[in-house]
Amino acid sequence: MKDRTRRGLDVLQAALVLGVAGDALLRATPWGLNLLLWMLLALVAALALLVRWRRGVLTSDGRLIILPLIFFAACFVWRDSRTLNLLDAVAILLALSLTVLRTCAVSLRLASIKEHMAAIGLTVFDAALGMPTILLGDVEWGEIPRARWTKYAGAVGRGLVIALPLVLIFGALLMAADAVFEGLIQSAFNINAEVLFSHVGLTILFSWMAGGILRGVIEGRDAVLANSDNAAIVALNLTDDKNQAEQSETEKKEEEKPDKPLSSMRPSLGIVEIGVALGLLDLLFLAFVTVQIRYFFGGAQLVQATTGLTYAEYARRGFFELVWVAALVLPLLLFAHWLLRKENPVHERIFRVLAGAQVALLFVIMASAFERVRLYQREYGLTEQRLYTMAFMAWLALVFLWFMWTVLRGARERFSSGALVGVFLVIGMLHVINPDDLIVRTNLSHAEIWGRGFDAAYVAGLSADAVPALAASLPALSPGGRCTVARTLLSRWPVEAQTDWRTWNRSRTKAQEIVRENFTSLRAVSCAQSEGQATQPSEVAATKQE
Numbered sequence: 001m002k003d004r005t006r007r008g009l010d011v012l013q014a015a016l017v018l019g020v021a022g023d024a025l026l027r028a029t030p031w032g033l034n035l036l037l038w039m040l041l042a043l044v045a046a047l048a049l050l051v052r053w054r055r056g057v058l059t060s061d062g063r064l065i066i067l068p069l070i071f072f073a074a075c076f077v078w079r080d081s082r083t084l085n086l087l088d089a090v091a092i093l094l095a096l097s098l099t100v101l102r103t104c105a106v107s108l109r110l111a112s113i114k115e116h117m118a119a120i121g122l123t124v125f126d127a128a129l130g131m132p133t134i135l136l137g138d139v140e141w142g143e144i145p146r147a148r149w150t151k152y153a154g155a156v157g158r159g160l161v162i163a164l165p166l167v168l169i170f171g172a173l174l175m176a177a178d179a180v181f182e183g184l185i186q187s188a189f190n191i192n193a194e195v196l197f198s199h200v201g202l203t204i205l206f207s208w209m210a211g212g213i214l215r216g217v218i219e220g221r222d223a224v225l226a227n228s229d230n231a232a233i234v235a236l237n238l239t240d241d242k243n244q245a246e247q248s249e250t251e252k253k254e255e256e257k258p259d260k261p262l263s264s265m266r267p268s269l270g271i272v273e274i275g276v277a278l279g280l281l282d283l284l285f286l287a288f289v290t291v292q293i294r295y296f297f298g299g300a301q302l303v304q305a306t307t308g309l310t311y312a313e314y315a316r317r318g319f320f321e322l323v324w325v326a327a328l329v330l331p332l333l334l335f336a337h338w339l340l341r342k343e344n345p346v347h348e349r350i351f352r353v354l355a356g357a358q359v360a361l362l363f364v365i366m367a368s369a370f371e372r373v374r375l376y377q378r379e380y381g382l383t384e385q386r387l388y389t390m391a392f393m394a395w396l397a398l399v400f401l402w403f404m405w406t407v408l409r410g411a412r413e414r415f416s417s418g419a420l421v422g423v424f425l426v427i428g429m430l431h432v433i434n435p436d437d438l439i440v441r442t443n444l445s446h447a448e449i450w451g452r453g454f455d456a457a458y459v460a461g462l463s464a465d466a467v468p469a470l471a472a473s474l475p476a477l478s479p480g481g482r483c484t485v486a487r488t489l490l491s492r493w494p495v496e497a498q499t500d501w502r503t504w505n506r507s508r509t510k511a512q513e514i515v516r517e518n519f520t521s522l523r524a525v526s527c528a529q530s531e532g533q534a535t536q537p538s539e540v541a542a543t544k545q546e
Helices: 003-025 033-053 060-078 082-103 113-138 149-176 178-187 193-219 241-256 271-307 309-341 345-380 384-409 413-435 435-450 456-460 463-476 479-492 504-519 519-526
Strands: none
Touching: 003 033, 003 113, 033 060, 033 193, 033 463, 060 082, 060 413, 060 504, 082 113, 082 193, 082 413, 082 519, 113 193, 113 241, 113 413, 149 178, 178 479, 271 309, 271 345, 309 345, 345 435, 384 413, 384 435, 435 456, 435 463, 456 463, 456 479, 463 479, 463 504, 479 504, 479 519, 504 519
């Protein structure tokens, strides 16, 4: 057999094992320990294939990719928040794309933004359409040697055809003769078609995705990203003499062609066009910052007298708009830097000054956004949307600092890897902070200090991560709040609930233990609101006014 067929068969075998394991483990939801176990099995399968077929991928920074894959899979065991779990899934996808980058002979430290985006697209493509390539292209089924038992397959099939009607006839007679035997046969062949279909479907689904991704990792695409800007190409595979000769001939022909100017290869602009655009934006940002400083020192009275809005309404109105401003500036500056013709060092220095001024002004705008959300939280409390938006802005602040350290200092090729590391760091810090727990404690503190309403229904609907803080906050709540929280905890985490070991999660287990330990006190303060009963105004907060 050819090596390509052997590799294809190895990937198919690994994919089948991962498919069966995925059906056995991941069919139980919500995911917890099962996802970590399946990810570890997938890593073992991938490492075994790489050691056999592509050992070079495991050298240098290739080994570091394993760390985020294991960490963010383990986060499903750590936290219960659906938002955090979604971010974990995104981080796992990004880590898988790094694997694709590594197999594409691209340095992870020097990969460009275009290469990272292409790697993400290739990862999704492999998961969706990699398996047909294995079945129809990689494996040449005619090369596979037939085992001895295949010689007798036809005879066995003919024997089964002859035996089937005989077994049915005599089986029916024996079942009619004995009720116990009849019940045994009926229970043995009482197959639930829906359950059988779900097992087969999940096995195929996980095998399909795992096989496609494994194929992409093993086969690699050394030429896919070879022409990307600022790529550091590392030769991981040696080509044969024929390919080298063809490549040399192609290069020789290319050298005979006249050189094309840079402007004909990609669109570009001079410093005048880009300088005018960035300069006007800098003036716009400066005007906005000037107004913000005036309002910060003027306080609520100036805001209300000028705009007719309360300070809280003013804060709420501008926060998300400022987040969009901060999010759009980064791709704008990156695109402008890409368009700029860099034949003149003076032009690059001018760009750095204009871009640096814009980033500095943007930091003031982001500070304004943080101040607005702080004021709004003091009035209405903290929610998931506000907290994760602030986390996104914290990541943007890190990225802008990294932008100034790399792109504006002539090291653009290092920017995207640092921004990706920033994503991993921020998501990891969110797990340490425990957002749902922070929301409960922050809202309770604001209710005690500022006398604001405490939305018990909202915080009680958070994940298991919030249960310890909710249980500790019961004495400080109003009777209606205690009733709502206690009733919700008892209904969401019943003490008699049976748990599956595959879905084990630290936060969910701790939540059930807390409810079990405080069952009597929770039952004592829980109550059932009659239908149509109005909610107490003190229990209503404006967390729903998003």
